[in-house]
Amino acid sequence: MENVTTAEQIAHAEHGHEEHELSFLQTYVFSQDHKVIGIQYAVTAMLFLLFGFSLMMLMRWSLAFPGASLPVIGNLLGQTNAPGGIMLPEFYNQLGAMHGTIMVFLGVVPLAVGGFGNFVLPLQIGAPDMAFPKLNMFSYWAFFLGGVVMIASFFAPGGAANSGWTSYAPLSVIATQGQTWWLIGMIFLITSSLLGAINFIVTAIQLRAPGLSFMRLPFFVWAQLVTAFLLLLAFPPLEAAGVLQLMDRLVGTSFFMPAGLVVTDQPLEYSGGGSPLLWQHLFWFLAHPEVYVLILPAMGIVAEIVATNTRKPLWGYKALVGSLVFLGFMSFVVWAHHMFMTGMGTTMSSFFQTTTMIISIPSVVILSALFISLYGGSIRFPVPMLFALAFLPMFGIGGLTGLPLGLSAPDLHFHDTYYVIGHFHYVVAPGTILALFAGIYHWYPKATGRVMNELLGKIHFWGSFIAMNVVFMPMFITGLAGVNRRLYDGGLEYAHAQDVLGWNVVSSYGAWTLGFFQIFFIFNFFWSIRHGKQVDDNPWKATTLEWQAPSPPPHGNFTTPPEVHRGPYEYSVPGAATDFTMQGQASDPDPEPAQV
Amino acid sequence: MEIPYTVAERPDTGLNNVKLGIWLFLASEVMLFGGLFSAYILLRMGATEWPLGSTLLNVPIGTFNTAVLIGSSVTMVMAHASLKLGNFDKFRLYMGLTILLAFTFLGVKGYEYWEKITHDHLPAQNTYLAIYWTLTGLHGLHIVGGIIVNSYFWGPGSAMWRTKREQFINRVEAAGLYWHFVDLVWIFLFPVLYLL
Numbered sequence: 195m196e197n198v199t200t201a202e203q204i205a206h207a208e209h210g211h212e213e214h215e216l217s218f219l220q221t222y223v224f225s226q227d228h229k230v231i232g233i234q235y236a237v238t239a240m241l242f243l244l245f246g247f248s249l250m251m252l253m254r255w256s257l258a259f260p261g262a263s264l265p266v267i268g269n270l271l272g273q274t275n276a277p278g279g280i281m282l283p284e285f286y287n288q289l290g291a292m293h294g295t296i297m298v299f300l301g302v303v304p305l306a307v308g309g310f311g312n313f314v315l316p317l318q319i320g321a322p323d324m325a326f327p328k329l330n331m332f333s334y335w336a337f338f339l340g341g342v343v344m345i346a347s348f349f350a351p352g353g354a355a356n357s358g359w360t361s362y363a364p365l366s367v368i369a370t371q372g373q374t375w376w377l378i379g380m381i382f383l384i385t386s387s388l389l390g391a392i393n394f395i396v397t398a399i400q401l402r403a404p405g406l407s408f409m410r411l412p413f414f415v416w417a418q419l420v421t422a423f424l425l426l427l428a429f430p431p432l433e434a435a436g437v438l439q440l441m442d443r444l445v446g447t448s449f450f451m452p453a454g455l456v457v458t459d460q461p462l463e464y465s466g467g468g469s470p471l472l473w474q475h476l477f478w479f480l481a482h483p484e485v486y487v488l489i490l491p492a493m494g495i496v497a498e499i500v501a502t503n504t505r506k507p508l509w510g511y512k513a514l515v516g517s518l519v520f521l522g523f524m525s526f527v528v529w530a531h532h533m534f535m536t537g538m539g540t541t542m543s544s545f546f547q548t549t550t551m552i553i554s555i556p557s558v559v560i561l562s563a564l565f566i567s568l569y570g571g572s573i574r575f576p577v578p579m580l581f582a583l584a585f586l587p588m589f590g591i592g593g594l595t596g597l598p599l600g601l602s603a604p605d606l607h608f609h610d611t612y613y614v615i616g617h618f619h620y621v622v623a624p625g626t627i628l629a630l631f632a633g634i635y636h637w638y639p640k641a642t643g644r645v646m647n648e649l650l651g652k653i654h655f656w657g658s659f660i661a662m663n664v665v666f667m668p669m670f671i672t673g674l675a676g677v678n679r680r681l682y683d684g685g686l687e688y689a690h691a692q693d694v695l696g697w698n699v700v701s702s703y704g705a706w707t708l709g710f711f712q713i714f715f716i717f718n719f720f721w722s723i724r725h726g727k728q729v730d731d732n733p734w735k736a737t738t739l740e741w742q743a744p745s746p747p748p749h750g751n752f753t754t755p756p757e758v759h760r761g762p763y764e765y766s767v768p769g770a771a772t773d774f775t776m777q778g779q780a781s782d783p784d785p786e787p788a789q790v
Numbered sequence: 791m792e793i794p795y796t797v798a799e800r801p802d803t804g805l806n807n808v809k810l811g812i813w814l815f816l817a818s819e820v821m822l823f824g825g826l827f828s829a830y831i832l833l834r835m836g837a838t839e840w841p842l843g844s845t846l847l848n849v850p851i852g853t854f855n856t857a858v859l860i861g862s863s864v865t866m867v868m869a870h871a872s873l874k875l876g877n878f879d880k881f882r883l884y885m886g887l888t889i890l891l892a893f894t895f896l897g898v899k900g901y902e903y904w905e906k907i908t909h910d911h912l913p914a915q916n917t918y919l920a921i922y923w924t925l926t927g928l929h930g931l932h933i934v935g936g937i938i939v940n941s942y943f944w945g946p947g948s949a950m951w952r953t954k955r956e957q958f959i960n961r962v963e964a965a966g967l968y969w970h971f972v973d974l975v976w977i978f979l980f981p982v983l984y985l986l
Binding site: 393430469 | 792800806810819822823830837919928955
């Protein structure tokens with residue numbers, strides 16, 4: 195500890211000489227420091243996650259008790275949305291579309307990529323900052339503006355976008371004004387992601403510390419690198435699609451409008467000749483890689499935490515990296531498995547079901563390697579490890595339930611049922627979101643110098659873990675019974691849904707319980723900033739470079755420029771002095787071992 | 791610690807940050823226009839009738855504009871080369887010409903648009919005109935972006951020539967790569983919309 199404080203003092207003293215003080219605005223609001231931007235991204239994204247989740251908690255009321263008046267909150271929603279506290283189907287549609295949009299584009303991606311990527315990646319590669327700090331700031335603020343536009347759209351005439359997060363045409367083209375806001379918001383978010391992706395790739399390729407070759411990169415950096423490529427190349431087609439849909443809505447073109455559409459007995463004034471399928475192709479060309487944008491950073495986080503807490507190297511590092519790159523590549527050629535039911539033809543269907551089966555191989559390799567990594571380790575169970583361990587079977591369930599959906603024949607039955615909802619939520623919620631929590635608990639000491647409270651963390655973990663399963667497991671049952679996923683009343687009107695309606699109630703109670711247990715996290719997160727247990731720079735005794743920097747790292751990150759001498763996961767090396775050998779530690783017997 | 795390789799090349803990758811960054815940006819731009827061109831192909835394949843571009847558009851004017859843009863690419867190369875040779879005045883001349891040619895292109899394009907509007911050939915008319923307006927409009931926006939960047943390097947940005955010479959040359963090179971890309975997009979747009 196003493197060494198650390200002196201090193202920090204020196205760093206501060208040096209900075210005093212070379213830089214003048216930055217104003218409050220420059221330090222905390224319009225900051226160009228990757229750590230501040232990372233925290234800005236993370237906190238904003240967590241607020242959006244909470245907001246998006248709250249929308250879902252409202253929807254769950256309508257699904258569990260359709261037609262019943264929502265107590266207390268119901269009256270706050272306004273007479274146009276919920277007269278007498280009873281939610282209108284139109285309002286439910288808005289909530290549904292915005293839940294998806296917010297969770298994916300404003301919550302998980304900004305937290306996983308913008309938050310963790312920004313904060314951790316430069317530290318893990320021993321860089322002083324991102325390659326383009328100003329661009330980094332712009333990408334945060336573009337994201338922020340996009341979020342503001344999205345939230346503001348609730349106040350547009352007719353409310354927010356209500357054509358689902360997929361915005362399928364022609365429905366979305368003739369939808370209320372909220373859809374235009376949605377498109378404009380998306381253009382901001384896409385711009386933000388593009389700038390961010392360029393920054394991440396350049397940083398990871400150019401700013402690696404001396405000695406840090408590609409095969410010595412921590413798996414997290416690889417995951418972020420592949421993710422950035424997906425964002426870079428998959429998002430522009432959606433931007434193109436967004437521009438086309440804006441043209442359809444504002445200028446009256448018919449890119450997505452076929453001829454002869456009649457709405458409530460009124461023929462639409464469109465020239466026709468467009469194709470609704472075109473929207474779906476362009477949308478899913480982004481949105482399938484997007485699934486991997488959601489999951490790959492989570493895998494990266496889990497890999498770091500598993501290696502640290504099993505005290506042994508990751509099993510099959512090369513296979514992991516190879517699978518990751520292959521996965522990234524394949525994710526560009528599976529998009530139409532979302533479209534088996536569109537009538538695009540059996541040839542297309544067989545092609546895309548084949549590629550879908552192929553892409554499951556690298557996913558299984560990655561998950562297996564992480565499982566095998568546990569074998570023979572001396573496992574510790576701090577809070578981040580609990581979350582990381584829970585990720586593995588949860589992602590497993592999500593992945594395996596996806597297989598029947600990837601085959602066009604069973605998909606005929608499952609398509610648009612709650613089974614699909616259950617499947618992808620297992621991947622994204624108990625999967626990715628648990629991994630993101632793991633990451634927050636794991637890197638919190640690096641950002642603040644303190645660990646989060648262990649007991650509150652454990653309550654948060656067990657509560658969330660169990661509640662998430664209560665939310666999503668029943669969806670497989672209702673889905674297998676054939677209940678459609680888009681009904682505001684959870685299938686009340688349908689004979690085939692009657693036997694499983696009770697599961698909607700179970701699911702809803704699960705969701706509200708899940709909400710309750712987040713209070714422990716929110717409290718812990720803010721309380722620990724001042725009252726958490728103080729720890730040294732490397733509380734988990736991990737090997738990667740970020741733990742070599744002071745906590746919190748000063749502007750410029752490292753007190754001495756780091757040099758890398760070994761691979762990322764040298765735990766329990768026979769003959770080594772400790773059970774971890776840091777990447778920055780020289781191979782020869784070091785005359786100054788106090789480097790940590 | 792300073793951010794490394796902002797100017798110098800990293801030995802093992804052979805690139806500096808700016809050059810890698812601009813190439814990645816262009817890759818995303820390829821995907822953007824690629825998406826739109828795919829939309830064009832899909833719409834045209836599904837269409838029962840599709841007007842021949844030359845019946846609606848003015849091919850000689852389009853050809854003239856193509857020449858203007860190719861010319862501006864040449865002057866852009868000359869501008870960068872002049873900097874490399876240390877001749878700042880020549881750089882100003884060629885960069886100025888590049889900007890002037892870009893404005894010429896926009897002027898001609900504006901005339902074409904005006905002709906379309908007066909003949910009531912608006913985007914809502916049919917899918918061909920819709921994609922014509924969208925593609926050329928988006929390309930036009932890229933031209934405007936290029937004019938802004940190039941004008942900055944021609945005017946206030948060129949103060950860097952005296953303070954950080956190497957970095958300035960790199961920036962102009964990156965702007966040039968972008969400009970060539972915008973030019974290249976037009977070289978695809980012209981035959982697709984005007985001739986096919």
